[in-house]
Each structure stands twice: as C-alpha cells, then as structure tokens.
C-alpha cells in the first residue's frame with residue numbers, strides 16, 4: 099500500500115474539491131465544541147488534517163504508509179494538536195474516543211472486500227462517542243465512464259491533470275488507463291506521470307497501479323446500517339447539494355446513535 103502514492107508529489111497532484119476542506123473543518127469544529135477530538139482515517143500527508151488542526155481542533159491522523167506519515171509530520175512540525183499514527187483502517191485500536199471520524203477523498207475505496215469494509219466501519223463505531231459522527235467520501239459510480247473505459251477507451255491512456263513538480267518545477271502530465279470489472283465492483287487503474295522539463299523533454303515516466311472497489315448508494319446505506327450507524331445526510335458534493343444522476347461524489351454523514 100505504501101507504494102500507491104508518492105509522498106513528494108501527492109499534495110501537488112490532488113486538486114481540492116470545491117468546499118471540501120471547509121466541510122471537514124466545520125464538522126471538526128462542531129465535534130470540538132462538544133469537547134471531542136477528531137480522527138482522520140487514511141490521512142496521508144495531512145492535506146485535510148492539517149487544516150483541521152490549524153482551526154484549533156485536536157486531531158489524530160492514521161495511515162498505513164510510513165512515508166506519507168513522515169510527510170505529514172514534517173508539515174505539522176509547528177502544531178501541537180495533531181498526532182500521527184501508523185495503522186490499518188480495517189483494524190485499529192486507539193485509547194481515545196472521538197466526536198468525528200473522517201475518511202476523505204475516497205480512501206474507503208481501497209477496501210476491496212465487504213469484510214474489510216465492515217471491519218473498518220465497526221472499528222470506527224467503536225472509536226466514536228455516542229452521538230459521534232462519521233464523514234465518508236466516495237465516488238458515485240458513473241455508468242457512462244465505466245462504459246467508455248470498457249469500450250472505446252479500453253487500453254488507452256487519457257490525460258487527466260497537469261501540475262508542477264514541487265522540487266524541480268518541471269511540468270507533470272498525469273494520464274490514466276482504467277478497466278472496470280463490474281461483477282466484482284472493482285476498477286484497475288494505471289497512472290502514468292510524465293515529468294517534462296523546460297525544453298519539452300520527458301525526463302521520466304513513472305507508472306503506478308491501483309485497484310479500487312466502488313460502492314453504490316443503497317449498498318452503502320445497508321453497510322452503514324449493518325455497522326450500527328444512522329445516516330444523517332447524503333450529499334452529491336461538499337456544498338450540501340443533493341445526490342443526483344450526474345453527481346460525481348457521494349458524501350455521507352452518519353452518526354453512532356446515542357444508546
């Protein structure tokens with residue numbers, strides 16, 4: 099798993115979604131005002147967790163990748179209210195209980211089996227105070243995109259993003275090639291990063307592959323219910339819009355009911 103992402107390039111490569119950071123900071127402040135800290139699962143380099151800590155909220159970030167956590171620690175060196183823990187989101191045991199657990203930017207899709215999804219959700223529930231909340235963000239499966247990748251685009255690489263290398267300043271052109279295995283609800287993605295220097299020469303091309311699971315709306319509802327959560331809201335974006343046919347995102351807000 100630690101090789102899935104390049105810690106040096108990660109922050110530059112991820113575009114913040116409209117309203118994304120504000121959404122998490124607002125929920126974190128609500129937990130903080132009720133007297134509870136926040137836990138971010140699969141926190142990576144702390145892209146979201148740092149904004150929460152800077153808002154004055156105590157946060158624990160948990161990730162399986164030591165390299166991503168090292169980057170998070172470097173970025174957070176001036177903060178005293180952020181703690182970083184190496185662990186697996188499918189099975190973790192922390193002493194604290196939290197008012198909010200977050201799994202931003204589709205990290206839940208790294209869990210490839212229903213058992214793993216359950217283990218993660220049950221672990222989250224155990225770590226929430228009564229009435230505590232879970233904010234979970236995944237893709238809304240896009241049937242048009244799936245059909246395109248499995249027909250006309252099959253075997254091709256499509257450019258999807260350009261950004262600057264944080265150290266060399268070179269241009270990075272990111273391309274992807276995807277195959278959807280619809281019976282398994284999994285996709286195999288290959289990402290190719292071309293680093294291009296000032297003269298237009300390709301300095302390097304790095305390939306990375308990852309398999310992700312996708313989950314439908316009502317399947318997620320069942321998973322949450324069976325793991326002991328009440329759904330508070332489902333949004334199609336981070337600005338409170340409803341889930342609709344063209345929504346790219348699914349943003350779930352669920353609660354551990356008070357007993």
Ligand SMILES: C[S@@+](CC[C@H](N)C(=O)[O-])C[C@H]1O[C@@H](n2cnc3c(N)ncnc32)[C@H](O)[C@@H]1O
Nearest residue numbers: 140141142145161162163166186187202203208
């Ligand atoms: C897309 S990054 C998200 C990082 C961060 N939450 C953000 O919003 O930028 C996904 C992260 O999930 C982590 N990850 C993947 N599978 C994991 C697992 N089973 N347990 C813990 N972390 C995992 C990876 O190491 C990576 O840092």
